[in-house]
Amino acid sequence: GENVEQHPSTLSVQEGDSAVIKCTYSDSASNYFPWYKQELGKGPQLIIDIRSNVGEKKDQRIAVTLNKTAKHFSLHITETQPEDSAVYFCAASKETSGSRLTFGEGTQLTVNP
Amino acid sequence: NAGVMQNPRHLVRRRGQEARLRCSPMKGHSHVYWYRQLPEEGLKFMVYLQKENIIDESGMPKERFSAEFPKEGPSILRIQQVVRGDSAAYFCASSPIQGAEEQYFGPGTRLTVT
Numbered sequence: 001g002e003n004v005e006q007h008p009s010t011l012s013v014q015e016g017d018s019a020v021i022k023c024t025y026s027d028s029a030s031n032y033f034p035w036y037k038q039e040l041g042k043g044p045q046l047i048i049d050i051r052s053n054v055g056e057k058k059d060q061r062i063a064v065t066l067n068k069t070a071k072h073f074s075l076h077i078t079e080t081q082p083e084d085s086a087v088y089f090c091a092a093s094k095e096t097s098g099s100r101l102t103f104g105e106g107t108q109l110t111v112n113p
Numbered sequence: 114n115a116g117v118m119q120n121p122r123h124l125v126r127r128r129g130q131e132a133r134l135r136c137s138p139m140k141g142h143s144h145v146y147w148y149r150q151l152p153e154e155g156l157k158f159m160v161y162l163q164k165e166n167i168i169d170e171s172g173m174p175k176e177r178f179s180a181e182f183p184k185e186g187p188s189i190l191r192i193q194q195v196v197r198g199d200s201a202a203y204f205c206a207s208s209p210i211q212g213a214e215e216q217y218f219g220p221g222t223r224l225t226v227t
Contacts, residue, residue, distance in 0.1 A: 034214075042220055
């Protein structure tokens with residue numbers, strides 16, 4: 001089955017700096033890659049996603065890139081703010097599996113003021 | 114439009130008791146997924162349901178766990194004879210149509226087995 005690896009497990013940046021989180025996946029048939037933000041005691045919140053027919057997607061300060069050949073995708077957060085501090089999860093799915101998500105292990109992002 | 118609702122938010126059970134976790138999907142959503150999150154870990158898929166049908170239960174433990182999504186009412190995840198290893202956060206997600214892929218998560222139920 002699908003395996004998703006996520007790095008780094010923890011990331012600390014200064015406010016205003018950029019943060020990059022990387023994920024790799026194993027199943028070349030995966031075609032949907034969402035990113036979730038999870039704050040303490042809350043459920044995961046979908047923040048951005050990308051499908052395999054595009055290589056990059058941007059929404060204000062966040063962007064995601066996808067390299068299908070290398071089977072990796074990345075989350076980029078620019079101009080980080082303290083409220084960006086949370087655990088971020090990448091995930092992968094394919095339509096033939098009923099769209100169930102396989103998650104990475106998460107990255108604890110801390111933005112220091 | 115209300116989001117995915119889960120209750121209870123916190124549930125404490127003694128070993129051997131039953132736990133029932135409820136999930137009401139977003140309005141207009143007919144697909145429900147359950148995931149389990151152990152402390153300091155990512156979410157693991159358990160089961161995918163549509164109304165009155167279990168589509169994929171490959172992530173469910175073979176014993177003690179069951180799920181349903183009746184024609185009327187919320188989806189239920191049931192854990193019989195709970196053990197300490199069942200302590201975790203259980204999240205429900207919903208999506209509107211098959212293949213839409215976007216899944217929206219509820220706040221979770223945090224189960225503690227004492």
